[in-house]
Amino acid sequence: MAAQTETALLEITGLRKSYGDFEAIRDVSVALAAGELVCLVGPSGCGKTTLLKCAAGLMRPSGGTVTLSGTPVTAPPADLAVVFQEYGRSLFPWLTVRRNVELPLKEKKLGRAERNRLIDEALSAVGLADRGDAYPWQLSGGMQQRVAIARAVAYQPSVMLMDEPFAAVDAQTRADLEDLIRSIWQKFGVTILFVTHDIDEAVYLGERVIVLSSAPTVVQETLSVDLPAARDQLTTRADPRFTELRAHVYAEIQAAKKRAPAPATD
Numbered sequence: 001m002a003a004q005t006e007t008a009l010l011e012i013t014g015l016r017k018s019y020g021d022f023e024a025i026r027d028v029s030v031a032l033a034a035g036e037l038v039c040l041v042g043p044s045g046c047g048k049t050t051l052l053k054c055a056a057g058l059m060r061p062s063g064g065t066v067t068l069s070g071t072p073v074t075a076p077p078a079d080l081a082v083v084f085q086e087y088g089r090s091l092f093p094w095l096t097v098r099r100n101v102e103l104p105l106k107e108k109k110l111g112r113a114e115r116n117r118l119i120d121e122a123l124s125a126v127g128l129a130d131r132g133d134a135y136p137w138q139l140s141g142g143m144q145q146r147v148a149i150a151r152a153v154a155y156q157p158s159v160m161l162m163d164e165p166f167a168a169v170d171a172q173t174r175a176d177l178e179d180l181i182r183s184i185w186q187k188f189g190v191t192i193l194f195v196t197h198d199i200d201e202a203v204y205l206g207e208r209v210i211v212l213s214s215a216p217t218v219v220q221e222t223l224s225v226d227l228p229a230a231r232d233q234l235t236t237r238a239d240p241r242f243t244e245l246r247a248h249v250y251a252e253i254q255a256a257k258k259r260a261p262a263p264a265t266d
């Protein structure tokens with residue numbers, strides 16, 4: 001663990017969060033090395049969104065620390081992007097796809113040519129090179145989520161935090177978007193922390209899967225996903241090792257749901 005800490009890009013240490021008397025997160029430590037793709041799963045209501053908001057500097061934890069490249073995160077850092085589940089609410093309907101992707105780039109002091117290059121590259125990475133002039137409401141849900149992903153990619157963050165980004169799309173689109181995330185991760189080398197309640201998705205996407213307990217939440221287990229890096233919806237999901245890993249994570253989550261929380265130590 002010590003070696004990982006030394007090289008961590010995003011480091012969450014001893015994180016705690018209570019809402020009034022309700023103890024949501026008791027003690028969570030997660031460290032991501034640069035270029036890792038890590039999935040976070042846990043029972044419903046265990047605090048996945050809370051954890052991500054604290055990691056993004058959008059919410060102040062009750063205790064513990066978050067650092068990005070060694071710098072404490074107390075507000076949303078410039079080199080971090082978040083993709084939320086509700087793409088419908090994260091895109092501006094009165095702006096075209098291009099303008100939506102461009103919006104956060106305006107904060108960076110870039111020339112127009114460079115800005116356009118980043119927008120083009122991001123839209124083509126998500127397969128929307130020819131839809132730049134469309135408005136979000138003219139696109140399907142899956143396409144709108146691609147726009148939200150393109151916006152994050154164009155921003156060139158060192159870390160992308162994704163909060164159940166595919167929960168609201170149909171199964172076929174979801175499979176396509178999962179493959180899109182793997183390809184973006186491989187192409188841009190971005191570090192990704194991906195939150196999902198879907199066990200299959202976590203195992204399919206992640207190089208590591210972190211299983212959280214029920215609230216008050218602790219890390220129940222960290223699992224290394226020893227599947228080949230080149231993943232494919234048919235062959236990977238038919239791989240006996242995939243089945244083993246998903247059964248293991250499923251059992252861990254069931255155990256987490258049944259386990260009575262330990263009394264607080266402080």
Ligand SMILES: Nc1ncnc2c1ncn2[C@@H]1O[C@H](COP(=O)(O)OP(=O)(O)OP(=O)(O)O)[C@@H](O)[C@H]1O
Pocket residue numbers: 019022024042043044045046047048049050051197215
């Ligand atoms: N602003 C708030 N005030 C009070 N309680 C809250 C608040 N936000 C979240 N909670 C509670 O904290 C716990 C964790 O919520 P959170 O949304 O982080 O969980 P989650 O794991 O993302 O849930 P899900 O899997 O259902 O999306 C839940 O019990 C929730 O009811």
